[in-house]
Amino acid sequence: MTLYLKAGGMLREYLQPDVDVFTRRVECTEGLSLRDILISIGIRPVHVAMAFSGDRLIPLSHVPSDGETITLRPPVQGG
Amino acid sequence: MPDRYARQSSMPGIGPAGQRTLERSHIFVAGTGGLGSPVLMYLSCAGIGRITFVDRDAVEITNLNRQILFDSTDIGSRKTEVACRRLSAINPNIHLDPIDTPLNEQMITESDLPIDLAIDCLDNDPSRRMLARACHEKGIPMVHGALAGYEATLAVFQSRTGPCYACVHPDPPLTAITPPVLGGIAGTVGSMMAVEAIRMILNVGPDRSGSLLLMDFERGTFDRVYASRITECPICGIGSASSKI
Numbered sequence: 055m056t057l058y059l060k061a062g063g064m065l066r067e068y069l070q071p072d073v074d075v076f077t078r079r080v081e082c083t084e085g086l087s088l089r090d091i092l093i094s095i096g097i098r099p100v101h102v103a104m105a106f107s108g109d110r111l112i113p114l115s116h117v118p119s120d121g122e123t124i125t126l127r128p129p130v131q132g133g
Numbered sequence: 134m135p136d137r138y139a140r141q142s143s144m145p146g147i148g149p150a151g152q153r154t155l156e157r158s159h160i161f162v163a164g165t166g167g168l169g170s171p172v173l174m175y176l177s178c179a180g181i182g183r184i185t186f187v188d189r190d191a192v193e194i195t196n197l198n199r200q201i202l203f204d205s206t207d208i209g210s211r212k213t214e215v216a217c218r219r220l221s222a223i224n225p226n227i228h229l230d231p232i233d234t235p236l237n238e239q240m241i242t243e244s245d246l247p248i249d250l251a252i253d254c255l256d257n258d259p260s261r262r263m264l265a266r267a268c269h270e271k272g273i274p275m276v277h278g279a280l281a282g283y284e285a286t287l288a289v290f291q292s293r294t295g296p297c298y299a300c301v302h303p304d305p306p307l308t309a310i311t312p313p314v315l316g317g318i319a320g321t322v323g324s325m326m327a328v329e330a331i332r333m334i335l336n337v338g339p340d341r342s343g344s345l346l347l348m349d350f351e352r353g354t355f356d357r358v359y360a361s362r363i364t365e366c367p368i369c370g371i372g373s374a375s376s377k378i
Contacts, residue, residue, distance in 0.1 A: 062283060062284060062352050063281065063283055063284050063349070063351065100307045101307065103306040103307075104347070106347070109358050109359055111301065111361075125347075128284065129306035129307050130279045130280060130284050130286050130312075131256065131257060131258055131279050131281060131308040132167070132279060132312040132314050133164050133167060133168045133169070133253075133254050133255050133256035133278065133279060133280065
């Protein structure tokens, strides 16, 4: 199945976008969690502080569906 | 003499009664840095009657790209002292309670005066958890802001009815000790936090607690997303030390 991952900032370097400057198309096996998918493309889950799909925050245990677009957020803690 | 607040008290949802509500309110602000500076300045401008604010640092030259409460002549001075002077000059009609020590939960849980709302302008996760725990214990809403590079978060947490900060971050996130920050982003987000606080005090607009505005100033995107309360939350979840409140 196909998944689209988006990221900005530091995460973009890890994501290595290929669709546009923020988006990577990932072909993966159905039933894998987002955490498993991130590991399979070389992104350490600890570098992802939040992920969202549509207007919902999703945990890394989320199992994406075919064609889903998920945006990844790096840790944001400055003030 | 024209009224200092004439231009805002004529706004829908404020009016003379709303202005009096602002003047009777008490807001706790944790941190006087990049976010805290605009938050404190706009709360003072708006006439929030009492502002307690805490910061344990002195002004450093590297603060000056974003911490607009301070200027070059303040380097080495205590932040709370300078902030108090500036804010009093902005609005001498409000009461300021500066605290020049590290944040602790008792500042909120044992406050002699009721606190209507707390604002998280902190720069690290452990302090944010501490503030969230104190807010949960007292049932106080918390406006949260955070920055790193081009990305920023603005959220409102009311843990008695929805998710808290730790529901969104159940595990401490991996963070850089000194994340890069552009002053204009800190100013934008801090100003938005002040507006959110004023809006909540006045009960203007919809309840946005549990939602996060995720901003990416590089991509040019503002996404509003919704979080859920999690049962295993270390602060407000079932079995947490403070869940039996």
